[in-house]
Amino acid sequence: MQKLLSSLVIAAFATASMGAFAAAHGGAMSDKEKAEMAEKCAKMDPAKADAKMKAECKKMMEMKK
Numbered sequence: 001m002q003k004l005l006s007s008l009v010i011a012a013f014a015t016a017s018m019g020a021f022a023a024a025h026g027g028a029m030s031d032k033e034k035a036e037m038a039e040k041c042a043k044m045d046p047a048k049a050d051a052k053m054k055a056e057c058k059k060m061m062e063m064k065k
Helices: 002-025 031-043 051-064
Strands: none
Touching: 031 051
16 A cells, blocks of 8 residues: 555656646747747738737847847
């Protein structure tokens, strides 16, 4: 019974640590994606773009500085 409990605790910790690792590294953009986004931002018409696109472009331009 104690081995079963120990195994369950170890499995829970392993799952939690892998989930945290995946969450920490899941949102990064690759260089190719950054280049595509920069291209879209350069072609963007501010009058027609939605708020999300404007915010993403603003964030990207601040990161370059």
